[in-house]
Amino acid sequence: MSLDIDPIETQEWLDALASLVQIEGEERAAFVLKTLMDSAQDKGIPVAGQGATITTAYLNTITPEQEVAYPGDLAMERRIRALIRWNAAAMVVRAGKVDPDLGGHIGTFASSAMLYDVGFNHFWHAATESHGGDLLYIQGHSSPGIYARSFLEGRFSEEQLVHFRRESKTQGLSSYPHPWLMPDYWQFPTVSMGLGPMQAIYQARLLQYLKLRGLPAKTADRRIWAFCGDGEMDEPESVGALSVAAREGLDNLIFVVNCNLQKLDGPVRGNGKVIQELEGIFKGAGWNVIKVIWGQEWDELLAKDHTGILKKRMEEVVDGDYQCYAAKGGAYTREHFFGKYPELAAMVADKTDDEIWRLSRGGHDPKKMYNAYLAAMRHKGQPTVILAKTIKGYGLGSAGEGLNIAHNAKKMGVEQLKAFRDRFEIPITDDQIAEVPFYRPAENSPEIQYLKERRATLGGHLPARRREATVSIAPPAGELFQPFYQSSGDRSLSTTMGFVRILTALCKDSNLGKHVVPIVPDEARTFGMEGLYRQFGIYSPMGQVYKPVDAEQVMSYREAKDGQIIEEGINEAGSFCTWLAAATAYSTHDCPLMPFYIYYSMFGFQRVGDLAWAAGDSRARGFLIGGTAGRTTLNGEGLQHEDGHSHILANTIPNCISYDPCFLYELAVIIKDGLRRMLTERESVFYYITVMNENYTHPALPEGAEEGILKGLYKLIPAQTEASFKLNVQLLGSGTILREVIAARELLASDFNIAAEVWSATSFNLLGRDAQEVQRWNRFHPDKPPREPYVTACLKTGKGPVIAATDYMQSFADQIRAFVPREYQVLGTDGFGRSDTREALRTFFEVNRYYIVLAALQGLVNTGALDKAVLSQAIQQYGLDPEKPNPLTI
Numbered sequence: 001m002s003l004d005i006d007p008i009e010t011q012e013w014l015d016a017l018a019s020l021v022q023i024e025g026e027e028r029a030a031f032v033l034k035t036l037m038d039s040a041q042d043k044g045i046p047v048a049g050q051g052a053t054i055t056t057a058y059l060n061t062i063t064p065e066q067e068v069a070y071p072g073d074l075a076m077e078r079r080i081r082a083l084i085r086w087n088a089a090a091m092v093v094r095a096g097k098v099d100p101d102l103g104g105h106i107g108t109f110a111s112s113a114m115l116y117d118v119g120f121n122h123f124w125h126a127a128t129e130s131h132g133g134d135l136l137y138i139q140g141h142s143s144p145g146i147y148a149r150s151f152l153e154g155r156f157s158e159e160q161l162v163h164f165r166r167e168s169k170t171q172g173l174s175s176y177p178h179p180w181l182m183p184d185y186w187q188f189p190t191v192s193m194g195l196g197p198m199q200a201i202y203q204a205r206l207l208q209y210l211k212l213r214g215l216p217a218k219t220a221d222r223r224i225w226a227f228c229g230d231g232e233m234d235e236p237e238s239v240g241a242l243s244v245a246a247r248e249g250l251d252n253l254i255f256v257v258n259c260n261l262q263k264l265d266g267p268v269r270g271n272g273k274v275i276q277e278l279e280g281i282f283k284g285a286g287w288n289v290i291k292v293i294w295g296q297e298w299d300e301l302l303a304k305d306h307t308g309i310l311k312k313r314m315e316e317v318v319d320g321d322y323q324c325y326a327a328k329g330g331a332y333t334r335e336h337f338f339g340k341y342p343e344l345a346a347m348v349a350d351k352t353d354d355e356i357w358r359l360s361r362g363g364h365d366p367k368k369m370y371n372a373y374l375a376a377m378r379h380k381g382q383p384t385v386i387l388a389k390t391i392k393g394y395g396l397g398s399a400g401e402g403l404n405i406a407h408n409a410k411k412m413g414v415e416q417l418k419a420f421r422d423r424f425e426i427p428i429t430d431d432q433i434a435e436v437p438f439y440r441p442a443e444n445s446p447e448i449q450y451l452k453e454r455r456a457t458l459g460g461h462l463p464a465r466r467r468e469a470t471v472s473i474a475p476p477a478g479e480l481f482q483p484f485y486q487s488s489g490d491r492s493l494s495t496t497m498g499f500v501r502i503l504t505a506l507c508k509d510s511n512l513g514k515h516v517v518p519i520v521p522d523e524a525r526t527f528g529m530e531g532l533y534r535q536f537g538i539y540s541p542m543g544q545v546y547k548p549v550d551a552e553q554v555m556s557y558r559e560a561k562d563g564q565i566i567e568e569g570i571n572e573a574g575s576f577c578t579w580l581a582a583a584t585a586y587s588t589h590d591c592p593l594m595p596f597y598i599y600y601s602m603f604g605f606q607r608v609g610d611l612a613w614a615a616g617d618s619r620a621r622g623f624l625i626g627g628t629a630g631r632t633t634l635n636g637e638g639l640q641h642e643d644g645h646s647h648i649l650a651n652t653i654p655n656c657i658s659y660d661p662c663f664l665y666e667l668a669v670i671i672k673d674g675l676r677r678m679l680t681e682r683e684s685v686f687y688y689i690t691v692m693n694e695n696y697t698h699p700a701l702p703e704g705a706e707e708g709i710l711k712g713l714y715k716l717i718p719a720q721t722e723a724s725f726k727l728n729v730q731l732l733g734s735g736t737i738l739r740e741v742i743a744a745r746e747l748l749a750s751d752f753n754i755a756a757e758v759w760s761a762t763s764f765n766l767l768g769r770d771a772q773e774v775q776r777w778n779r780f781h782p783d784k785p786p787r788e789p790y791v792t793a794c795l796k797t798g799k800g801p802v803i804a805a806t807d808y809m810q811s812f813a814d815q816i817r818a819f820v821p822r823e824y825q826v827l828g829t830d831g832f833g834r835s836d837t838r839e840a841l842r843t844f845f846e847v848n849r850y851y852i853v854l855a856a857l858q859g860l861v862n863t864g865a866l867d868k869a870v871l872s873q874a875i876q877q878y879g880l881d882p883e884k885p886n887p888l889t890i
Contacts, residue, residue: 109145132218140191194235200226231263246286270320295360330357363390537563601626629690630807642833712763801859
C-alpha cells in the first residue's frame with residue numbers, strides 16, 4: 001500500500017468531496033467521482049487494477065447524519081420481540097423434550113429477530129384490494145420465530161406450537177416453510193438452502209414480465225424480500241443469477257443477508273471478512289449494497305476516532321476473532337479488540353465491561369435496520385442487498401450465543417433458560433421454568449394491540465398464502481385439439497414439432513392465450529420453436545435496440561418488451577425458477593398462468609432436481625416438457641445427453657404427473673386434460689411430458705382411447721385372429737420404442753406364427769401409482785371385495801406373456817411387475833449413453849424389434865408354451881450376439 005506523501009493535499013481533496021456532498025448532494029458527487037474515474041482510465045491510470053478494490057470501509061453505508069428517526073415505539077417493540085424470542089426458543093426446546101430426534105433451530109432466528117421485526121412492523125404489506133402484497137422468502141431455519149410472532153397475533157394456538165415438527169396426526173407446524181404442508185401460510189419453500197435467493201430473483205423478474213405484458217396482476221409498489229444467511233451465500237444458486245437481477249434493473253428486489261459470521265460448523269470466513277467479500281460480489285454484479293455492521297453505540301466511538309485508529313482496527317480484525325468477541329464478553333473484547341492499541345484502550349477506559357459487551361452489531365439495532373430498509377425501498381434502477389451483521393444465537397447466552405455448536409442445537413438447561421428469561425424480562429416464575437411454557441399476554445394488553453395495529457396498517461397478516469386465484473381462466477374449447485387427433489398421413493414429424501404446434505395454438509387462443517408462458521433455455525431452434533419468435537416475441541424489458549443478424553429471415557430473432565416467450569440462455573436452473581414463479585402465479589399474483597418449459601430431458605430433473613421438488617412443495621401448476629427424450633433418440637450427442645431415467649426421477653415427486661407419449665394425438669389428449677385439471681379443477685399438480693426429435697408418421701386417435709391414454713395404458717392394436725396363430729403375447733411400449741414394438745408384432749407373426757396385441761403405455765408411473773393405491777386399499781379393507789389395479793384389468797383379458805420395452809431404464813417399466821397377471825419380460829436402456837445412429841443404439845441397448853421378439857419367445861419358453869431351442873433359432877436368424885457385453889457394464 002502506497003504511503004501518503006502529502007497528507008495535507010489528500011485532506012483538501014477529502015474536504016472538497018465533503019463540501020460537494022453537502023452543497024450539491026450525493027447524486028452530483030457520484031457523477032463527479034465517476035467522471036474522474038473515467039478520465040483516469042482514459043489516461044491509463046489503473047484505478048481498478050492492482051491494489052484497487054470495489055469494497056468500501058468496514059463501516060455502515062448509511063451515516064448517522066443520513067438517518068431518519070425511528071417511527072415506532074422502541075420500548076414496546078423490544079418487549080414484543082422479547083416475547084417472540086422466548087416463544088421461538090420454547091417451541092424448539094419443548095419439541096426436543098418430546099423426542100430429542102425432532103430437532104429444531106434456535107440460533108438462526110435469535111440472530112435475525114430484529115431483521116424480521118422491523119420488516120413486519122413497518123414495511124411488509126399484505127395483499128389487499130389496492131396492493132398485491134409483498135412476497136417474503138424467509139430463511140428456512142428462522143421458522144420458529146415466524147411461528148412465534150403469529151402465535152402472538154392469534155393465528156396459531158398453543159396446541160399448534162406444542163406440535164412443532166409433529167405433523168403426522170395433528171395440526172402441527174412444519175419444520176421449515178412448506179406450502180404443501182401449510183397451504184394458507186407459507187408462500188415459498190426456502191429449504192434446501194440456496195434455492196430461496198435464486199427463486200426470488202426470477203420471481204421479481206416475473207412481476208416485471210406481468211407488468212410489461214399487461215396481464216391482470218397488481219404489480220405496483222410490490223417488492224420481493226429474500227432472507228438468507230451468509231453461509232448460504234456459498235451455495236452456487238444463491239449468487240448464480242445476481243447479474244440477471246442487475247441487468248434487468250429489478251429494483252423491486254431486496255436481499256437481506258443475515259451475516260452472523262457462522263455457517264453450520266464454524267465461521268463462514270474465519271480468516272477473512274464475509275461482509276466485505278459479499279459486498280464485492282454484489283457490487284461486481286451491479287447491485288446496490290447497504291452494509292449495516294455497527295449499532296448506534298458505536299457512533300459515539302467512531303465520532304471520536306479522529307486518527308482513524310478504530311476504523312483501522314475494525315478493518316484488520318477477521319471474522320473468526322469477531323466471533324470470539326461475541327461469545328466471550330466485554331472483558332475479553334476490551335483486552336483483545338481495544339487493547340491492541342493504547343489509543344483504543346483509552347477510548348473505552350470509562351466504559352464498564354458490560355457496556356463494552358453491549359456495543360451492538362448493526363443487525364440488532366432497530367434504527368439502523370429501519371434506515372437500511374427505507375433506503376432499499378427508495379433506491380431505483382438496481383436491486384439492493386442489505387448485509388446485516390448479527391450474532392448467531394443472540395440472547396441465548398451459554399446455550400449458544402456466538403458459539404460453534406451444531407446448527408440444530410435445541411437444548412437449554414434450567415439455568416440457561418433462567419438467564420434467557422431474565423435477559424428479556426419474560427414473566428415466568430422459577431417454578432414454571434422447567435416446563436418451558438409459552439407466554440402470550442392478554443388480548444387487550446398493549447403488546448398484542450400494538451402488534452395487531454401495525455399489521456392492520458400494512459394490510460393484514462404475513463406470511464399468508466392465497467390458495468386459489470379469485471379469477472379463473474377456462475381451458476380452450478375442444479375444437480382447438482381436433483387437428484392433432486387426425487392422422488398425419490404420409491407426413492412425418494416428431495412429437496417435439498407436434499408440441500410446438502399445440503403450443504402455438506394455445507398462445508393464439510382468445511381466452512387462455514395471453515396467460516400461456518413459453519419458457520426455453522438456449523435451445524429454441526433445436527426444438528423447432530423459432531417460428532414463435534416473430535409471432536409472439538422474446539421477452540426483454542429493454543425491447544430490441546439492435547438489428548438482429550437474421551433480420552431478413554422470416555423466423556428472425558425478435559425481442560420485445562411485451563414478448564411472450566422467455567428465453568433464459570444456457571441456464572436450466574434459471575429457466576426452472578421462471579417456470580416455478582409462473583406456475584404459482586395463481587397464488588402469489590392472483591393471476592393464473594400456464595407455463596410450458598421445454599428443455600433437454602437429460603438436463604431436467606437430474607440438473608435441477610431440488611427445484612423440481614420445490615415445485616411440488618409450492619403446489620405448482622404447469623407443464624414441463626422433456627425434449628429429445630429417451631436414450632436412443634438423441635443419436636449424436638452421447639453419454640451425458642441421452643436420457644434414460646428422467647421419468648424415474650419425476651416419479652419421486654408425488655404431485656408430478658408424468659407421461660411418455662409416442663403419437664401426437666396422445667400428446668394432445670394429455671395436454672388437454674392437464675389444462676382441465678389445473679385450470680378448471682384447480683388441482684395442485686404439474687405435468688412432465690417427454691417428446692422426441694425422431695420423425696415418423698402419426699395415426700389418428702383411436703375411438704374410445706382417451707381414458708386409457710390418461711390412465712397410462714390402452715390397447716393400440718388387437719392380436720391377429722387367424723387360425724394359424726397358435727400362441728399369443730402382449731406387447732407394451734412407450735415413446736419411440738412403441739414403434740419398435742409394433743414392428744416386433746409383425747416379425748412374431750411372419751417368422752414364428754405368434755399373434756400379438758400391442759398396448760401403448762403412456763405412463764408406467766401412473767400405472768404403478770394406481771396399483772399401489774389399490775393394493776393399499778385392499779390391505780385396509782379385508783371385509784370388502786378386493787379392487788383390481790387398472791393395469792391388471794387391462795392385461796388379464798389377453799393371452800400369453802407380457803413384454804414391455806421402453807427407451808428408459810428397465811426399472812421404469814419393471815415397477816408394475818407385481819400387478820401384471822402373467823409372465824413379464826422387461827427391456828430397457830440401462831447404462832451410459834452412446835453416440836451412434838438410432839438403429840445402432842437400439843441394438844446396443846437391446847431394445848429394438850429383434851430383442852423384443854427374443855423377449856417374447858423367452859416369455860413363452862418360461863410358461864412352457866415353446867421349447868427353448870426356439871431362442872437359439874431367433875438369435876441366429878436375427879444375427880444377435882449372445883456374447884455381447886451387458887450395456888450396463890460398458
